[in-house]
Amino acid sequence: MRKCLVISLVVILIFLSGCAADREVGKKEKTIVIGTTMPIKAENIFADYYFGILRDLMMDRLVSIGEGGKIYPELAESWEVTESGKVWIFKLRKNATFHDGSKLTAEDVAFTINYLREKIPEYRAHLALVEKAEAVDERTVKITLSKPWSNFLWNLAVMNVLPKRVWEKVDKPLEFFDLNATLGNGPFIFEKFDKASGLLVFKANANYWKGKPNVDRLIFRVFGNDQAMLMALLKGEIDTIYFYARGIDPAIVPGLLGKENISFIIVENLGVDNALWFNCKRYPFNITEFRVAISYALSYEDYVKYISAGYAEVPNAGFVPKGWGFYKETKKLEKNLTKASSILDSLGFKDCDKDGWRDYPNCTALEIRLAYRTDIVESSRLAEFVKSDLEKVGLRIRLQPLDIASFRQVLDRDKTHEIVISRTTMWGMGMWAGYGTGYFDARNIGWAVVSDAEFFEVVDALLNETKEENRQKLVHKLQDLYAEKLYAIPLYWGKIVQPYRSDKVESLVYNPMMGIIGDETWFKVQVKK
């Protein structure tokens, strides 16, 4: 009996010491613990997409993206582009050094551009028009393009500078799993990834050219599901949460309101949370009036209220959210079932066989496939709403849930979709010619598979135009075109809701592209514990 008691006590002590050890994480001075459900699995920024999301912590870029999608200098303190628009000259900062103390030079930048183009498939698209990059002197980089590319800086904003002396020896970067693979010049130095505990640990770079961050240690804690992560937030085991290009599901927010020590950062999302994309190559979605009819059938107010818990607004037909530079006020989207029905009637989509559903003008049955991503909960809920709305005007809808792998095959590769609910990210909005064009243009990602001559004309002009006043006119024209043609209908313009523990941290800053893990946070944040 006594033996049993002793064994029980030992076991309990082990458990408690384990618990205590667990709580120790994050108690050291000026530490921020961030919970995430991003499935990070390896410490290589190229091999693991989600670890790559964290690369800005370790490595700087030439330029960065800030408020309103504006480009700001980062490692490049200035730049100029020649009259031809084909040659870009970047002047680097004097005082940027890698974590090991070595100087970051133009050689590193030129090497990075050439290396990424050659070795990393994604960058072949990002840097597609780069002919060559060369170091003119220690601080000057010259990049030559094959043709003018006004949006070149946007693509440079996802290119982090690598130390040449490390990577020039690496023939297969996707297989490079070494601490050196994380060597950069950024505000944090990667320390370790404890895969069992799901902890990624970074320490502050005291020699960072912007100064030492306000945080000594940064810990990411990986969770397998949202519920456990939220419990950790409420318990104070983590200080805030992070997922690339989104906050928390707004439906959860009411449950968190009023909870002790939980505060929120609420900012406009420069991506479109959810939009209804038409495959404009397929009949009947290639008919503008058909798309317009659908726009009148949708209950935007309900989506704002029930999907976004009020953290959104009814969007304009011009697609591009308000926070963007060169935003233009276009027509607000509205529900009008009478208009929707009369347009569909006038196009000949009537109920021929009196079964309650509209048919094609030749009286064959019409059934529309509505696809949506199952990995985004809001999209799944929204699909039910949209289905119900469209059925009210007699359009028969078949839901097509797609996991992310199937979604990408259907939309990104095969283009076999009909209508789809999906989001755009902020960076995605800026790719190709900017302002969402990449998602529309059949020559790029092109979910809307748009190939109208009118659209191409605006996009091509935008790709070539570098003068701000001319760009503004083109961007306005583009938004008018979006509003008129409705290649895609934004379902609501949402806000990013970012919860955090106000008893632990204060003054987190939300960068429109990188969220709370942008550089701005590390120099403003106050760690209270």
Added chain:
Amino acid sequence: MVQGSSEKVTVFFRYFLTFFLVVTLNFVIPRAMPGDPVVNLFGEEAYLHPEILQEIRKEFGLDKPLIEQYFLYIENLFTGNFGYSFSFHKPVLEVISEYMWRTILLTLPSTVVGVLFGVYVGSLIAWKKKQVEVVLMIVVYSIPVYWLGIIFLYFFSYKAGIFPLGGAISSFEDVNKLILPSTTIVLHLIAINALMSRAIVSGTMNESFIVTAIAKGLKGETVLRRHVIRASLAPIIAMSAIEFGFAFSGSILVEIVFSYPGIGLLIWEAVRVRDYPILQAIFILVAIIVISANAIADLISKAIDPRLRS
């Protein structure tokens, strides 16, 4: 003698055929799923240039005709080469071995306890004709394992703060991380094994030799131990063998709830990005374990039950 040899050949052939079918299905099923593994190597905002996709497809051998890929897969299998993971960019065995030990640590003890305790409880319930316990087992079995895990997390981690909210064991200090996921698995296994054992034991209790044993005046416990359990052991062992087989892969939901990076989470991730080589290797290992466990169960059953030898 000759008859015995031919029986062994038949048994061997049966296991070989099972393995061959499993290996083939293992190749076919991941490829039948919609979703292109190459597309999933890129970030969400990447423009997928067809030429680049084709180059990567070639690099991974996915451009070859399916039948050629199949024979290559079989050839590699027999040389112990499980291939290269598309998403981890490492040899598959290296990836699996990293995740496997965590799952073994979690599921093996849980399965042993769950199966043994479940069989014991089920036999007692059948013998004593308990009804309340049957209802209790049905209730436990009916609760989805995911939900049971969330309830445990809520009460024992979030409310009581006794256990951590997730993660796997990386040192002896972390042993408490195993308690909640193990308990979830054990409870689920106890319920299912108890219900199945109860059904088997109840069937045995209706046999005439049990009535004879009771009529001879043997004590209840002696009848249970010497006659009922012994006669029920063969089907119970066969049932348990399957549980052990799935101990390796059957903990997906538990691992997701408890953020436990084991084989379950690896399967989940491999399905998400359509990493065929990882999926193939895991399911082959599962098949080997299930088939081996069944073969061992067959041998044990024959050793303890003379009826199966005749």
